[in-house]
Amino acid sequence: MLADLGLDHVQIEPLKLSYRSTFEILEFATDVLGPLRNEVSGEATRHGAPVELFRFTTSGEAVAFLGEALRDLARSEPLASIAIIARYPEQADEYFLGLKHAEVPNLRRIAEQDFPFRAGVDVTDVRQVKGLEFDYVILVDVNLSAFPEDDESRHLLHIAATRAAHQLWVTTTASPSMLVPEKLREQV
Numbered sequence: 001m002l003a004d005l006g007l008d009h010v011q012i013e014p015l016k017l018s019y020r021s022t023f024e025i026l027e028f029a030t031d032v033l034g035p036l037r038n039e040v041s042g043e044a045t046r047h048g049a050p051v052e053l054f055r056f057t058t059s060g061e062a063v064a065f066l067g068e069a070l071r072d073l074a075r076s077e078p079l080a081s082i083a084i085i086a087r088y089p090e091q092a093d094e095y096f097l098g099l100k101h102a103e104v105p106n107l108r109r110i111a112e113q114d115f116p117f118r119a120g121v122d123v124t125d126v127r128q129v130k131g132l133e134f135d136y137v138i139l140v141d142v143n144l145s146a147f148p149e150d151d152e153s154r155h156l157l158h159i160a161a162t163r164a165a166h167q168l169w170v171t172t173t174a175s176p177s178m179l180v181p182e183k184l185r186e187q188v
Helices: 023-036 059-076 089-101 151-161
Strands: 052-055 081-086 107-109 120-125 134-139 164-172
Touching (some): 023 164, 059 164, 081 089, 134 151
Parallel strands (some): 081 134, 107 120, 134 164
């Protein structure tokens, strides 16, 4: 393409450093890609909290846990941007309603890429978040049915995970997706 534009002298240099996410988040996201990962992957410039997997029997249990955690986070870090990311809009609707009942402050349902870019909790689906960044990201219902072992699921889970700047949580209400790195799935 560069030759067609008369730019034969220009060389492409792949990006090798990530300034958005921590080493731990990038490691998770790279593992999710599996066979689709690049030969040379990016490196993070900083370390942070480990990526955590939380298992629940029902979405109600997950909402109760997240409601308490998000209220605590809102008190301790009132300027934080937080994204709750589901695979499908219907899942985002369910979590939004549950978290609204849990009285999570500054809660917003984002369905048409109408992000306000201010502190609070944005509940959305993965197709809304490409190119965005949040302090904290919680991926919900990362199970076998929502994220099967296919290329589309790998790409979407990678996109969702790499939206996190500081910390990433993954929740599941059934068996975790096989795309979740084995070391996380094996933790009890």
